[in-house]
Amino acid sequence: MSTTKEKLLEINNLKQHFKSGRKGVIKAVDGLDFDIYKGETFGLVGESGCGKSTTGRTIIRLYDATDGEVRFNGEDVHSVKNKDELKRFNREMQMIFQDPYASLNPRMKVEDIIAEGIDVHGLASNDQERKEIVVDLLETVGLNEDHANRYPHEFSGGQRQRIGIARALAVDPSFIIADEPISALDVSIQAQVVNLLKKLQAEKGLTYLFIAHDLSMVKYISDRIGVMYFGKMVELADADELYKNPMHPYTQSLLSAIPLPDPDYERNRRRFNYDPSDHDQSEEPEFREVRPNHWVLCTQKEMEKYQKDFPVS
Amino acid sequence: MENLLEVNNLHVSFDTYGGEVKAVRGVDFSVKKGETLAIVGESGSGKSVTTKALMGLIPQPPGRIKEGEILFEGKDLTKMKDKELANIRGKDIAMIFQDPMTSLNPTMKVGNQIMEGLIKHQKKSKSEARERALELLKLVGIPNPEQRIKQYPHQFSGGMRQRVVIAIALACNPKLLLADEPTTALDVTIQAQILEVMKDIQKEMDSGIVFITHDLGVVANVADRVAVMYAGKIVEIGKVDDIFYNPKHPYTWGLLGSMPSLESTEDELYAIPGSPPDLLNPPKGDAFAPRSDHAMKIDFEQEPPMFKVSDDHYAATWLLHEHAPHTEPPKSVQDRMKGMARERSEGDKV
Numbered sequence: 001m002s003t004t005k006e007k008l009l010e011i012n013n014l015k016q017h018f019k020s021g022r023k024g025v026i027k028a029v030d031g032l033d034f035d036i037y038k039g040e041t042f043g044l045v046g047e048s049g050c051g052k053s054t055t056g057r058t059i060i061r062l063y064d065a066t067d068g069e070v071r072f073n074g075e076d077v078h079s080v081k082n083k084d085e086l087k088r089f090n091r092e093m094q095m096i097f098q099d100p101y102a103s104l105n106p107r108m109k110v111e112d113i114i115a116e117g118i119d120v121h122g123l124a125s126n127d128q129e130r131k132e133i134v135v136d137l138l139e140t141v142g143l144n145e146d147h148a149n150r151y152p153h154e155f156s157g158g159q160r161q162r163i164g165i166a167r168a169l170a171v172d173p174s175f176i177i178a179d180e181p182i183s184a185l186d187v188s189i190q191a192q193v194v195n196l197l198k199k200l201q202a203e204k205g206l207t208y209l210f211i212a213h214d215l216s217m218v219k220y221i222s223d224r225i226g227v228m229y230f231g232k233m234v235e236l237a238d239a240d241e242l243y244k245n246p247m248h249p250y251t252q253s254l255l256s257a258i259p260l261p262d263p264d265y266e267r268n269r270r271r272f273n274y275d276p277s278d279h280d281q282s283e284e285p286e287f288r289e290v291r292p293n294h295w296v297l298c299t300q301k302e303m304e305k306y307q308k309d310f311p312v313s
Numbered sequence: 314m315e316n317l318l319e320v321n322n323l324h325v326s327f328d329t330y331g332g333e334v335k336a337v338r339g340v341d342f343s344v345k346k347g348e349t350l351a352i353v354g355e356s357g358s359g360k361s362v363t364t365k366a367l368m369g370l371i372p373q374p375p376g377r378i379k380e381g382e383i384l385f386e387g388k389d390l391t392k393m394k395d396k397e398l399a400n401i402r403g404k405d406i407a408m409i410f411q412d413p414m415t416s417l418n419p420t421m422k423v424g425n426q427i428m429e430g431l432i433k434h435q436k437k438s439k440s441e442a443r444e445r446a447l448e449l450l451k452l453v454g455i456p457n458p459e460q461r462i463k464q465y466p467h468q469f470s471g472g473m474r475q476r477v478v479i480a481i482a483l484a485c486n487p488k489l490l491l492a493d494e495p496t497t498a499l500d501v502t503i504q505a506q507i508l509e510v511m512k513d514i515q516k517e518m519d520s521g522i523v524f525i526t527h528d529l530g531v532v533a534n535v536a537d538r539v540a541v542m543y544a545g546k547i548v549e550i551g552k553v554d555d556i557f558y559n560p561k562h563p564y565t566w567g568l569l570g571s572m573p574s575l576e577s578t579e580d581e582l583y584a585i586p587g588s589p590p591d592l593l594n595p596p597k598g599d600a601f602a603p604r605s606d607h608a609m610k611i612d613f614e615q616e617p618p619m620f621k622v623s624d625d626h627y628a629a630t631w632l633l634h635e636h637a638p639h640t641e642p643p644k645s646v647q648d649r650m651k652g653m654a655r656e657r658s659e660g661d662k663v
Contacts, residue, residue, distance in 0.1 A: 047500040047501075047502060047503075048471070156588055157356075158588065159588075186355040186356055186527060187355070187528075187568060187571050187572060188355060188567060188568065188571050188584065188585040189355075189588070190571065191571035191572075191582040191583065191584035191585070192584040192585075192586075194582055195581050195582055195584050198581070213500060215501065216572065217573060219573070220573035220582070253502060254501065254502065256505075257501040257502045257504070257505040258501055258530065259501075259504070259505070259528065259530030259533060259534045260530050260533065261529035261530050261532070261533050261557060261569060261572055262533055262557060263533040263536075263553045263554055263557050263558075265533070266530075266533040266534040269534070271505055271509075274502075
């Protein structure tokens with residue numbers, strides 16, 4: 001990570017509640033606070049249903065937040081109402097979706113899929129230029145000119161995900177939300193896509209929010225990682241720190257459940273089960289900095305215990 | 314011990330408008346009682362087709378078993394009539410399908426779906442079958458089975474549904490369990506629980522399991538032996554330790570190298586270039602050669618036979634031929650093996 005940590009995205013007390021039935025409310029995201037720095041990859045992990053995808057979708061305004069604010073370069077994203085402003089903002093932030101089969105319109109040619117953003121924002125003055133930009137993007141993601149005139153069904157999963165990445169890059173964004181971009185792909189293809197994302201980041205100085213449940217891949221690609229559980233962030237730390245010193249029992253149980261490609265390790269695996277009732281119930285837990293840059297959702301008592309168990313050497 | 318299942322030279326093809334797609338092109342393996350064989354490979358490598366063939370679930374046409382035999386307790390399943398097969402299917406051989414969202418009947422209560430097989434195969438009365446269904450739900454770790462048995466699949470979460478699917482598969486104490494990516498759609502914590510349930514049940518019933526997955530972490534967790542499939546063939550087969558600590562086939566190297574280990578810090582993952590071949594026109598020679606860094610001239614001309622590495626470790630690559638140049642696995646794979654060896658010795662000290 002760079003030494004000059006400039007905040008690109010600030011998320012303050014973000015809430016996203018959905019109505020369910022007549023009375024029920026589902027608190028999919030319930031008071032998130034975190035920052036994403038320029039040029040870093042922030043990994044967001046958790047089980048399905050923990051609200052990680054909702055977080056990504058709320059940040060990019062696919063949903064309107066129930067409460068809280070998302071500041072992008074200092075501006076509150078959710079207060080933007082003006083159409084031109086919105087357009088400007090949409091150019092800055094793009095998304096790569098999980099399912100490369102569902103996220104591309106089957107009736108559109110690859111060229112038009114990729115160029116949709118270019119057309120909306122008027123980035124090409126004529127057809128010739130539009131075509132050039134598209135071909136350029138295709139080459140960036142490892143496809144070629146011939147692919148422009150084909151339809152999505154003619155591509156494999158990995159190639160489709162590359163098209164999705166090219167589409168996201170078309171408007172020259174500075175921030176990309178990747179919502180489980182590799183979980184639908186084969187292992188060998190996953191590595192190709194991850195390498196591509198890393199290469200693009202190095203070349204274009206992109207910032208990523210990488211949402212996933214595959215923890216080993218998240219560790220590999222991320223600078224910092226946040227762990228979510230039931231709409232709340234329970235732990236946030238640098239990737240290495242989080243894997244070396246997981247403090248919150250939920251993080252520990254999550255880490256202990258990842259199967260590693262090592263038979264010996266697997267034979268001796270000990271798995272922790274997380275039981276939310278084990279927590280200190282005397283007060284409401286808060287998000288506290290237990291060690292430098294290592295935040296855990298805990299009570300005062302728990303924090304003292306964590307600090308004793310994980311002393312700063 | 315005698316083999317519970319023996320597959321010899323199995324060929325499965327699908328006739329399409331474009332021509333014959335050779336999905337499985339000569340597969341041999343065996344499974345013993347109480348043993349878990351994991352089959353790994355990418356999508357399209359033929360692993361699912363292989364298991365479907367074992368269950369007689371290849372739609373015919375367009376599919377057909379072109380050649381080969383599938384011996385289950387010595388009897389050839391490919392020669393059996395549909396009716397005989399129906400008596401084995403669900404009773405002696407059971408299958409856990411990949412997607413718990415679609416493999417249950419949405420209009421039937423889960424209890425009835427579990428009882429179905431018991432009533433048909435074990436000629437149990439309805440109340441007996443219900444008792445057993447409750448037992449099974451408890452076994453796979455579903456709380457409140459008394460209430461759950463009356464519910465419909467949509468009232469269950471993904472992990473719970475997969476448990477129901479497993480309960481159905483286990484209902485008649487199958488001798489052989491075919492699990493086609495049973496945990497792929499689940500979260501890691503749920504996956505760990507399901508794998509534990511499967512292992513416990515295997516211990517109890519001494520059943521053989523064929524476990525299909527592309528997740529090498531899961532393989533390391535469940536398998537006794539591993540078969541690596543590529544383009545419709547088994548390219549390497551051996552004990553789980555052979556495959557992870559002493560892999561011989563370049564494709565196995567690629568698979569292992571493309572997964573980041575938790576301690577890996579390399580700048581780039583080892584990615585296998587390109588994509589799997591089109592099985593409409595399988596390539597001549599070694600099907601993996603066009604994607605391999607170690608391909609030799611002969612790889613494009615002649616198909617490699619299975620070379621013996623040890624008594625139960627075989628690999629189909631010309632690199633094992635006595636005249637082949639000595640080749641080391643790529644650095645990332647070597648580092649990984651070194652890392653694991655280091656951890657092991659550290660572990661011994663503790």
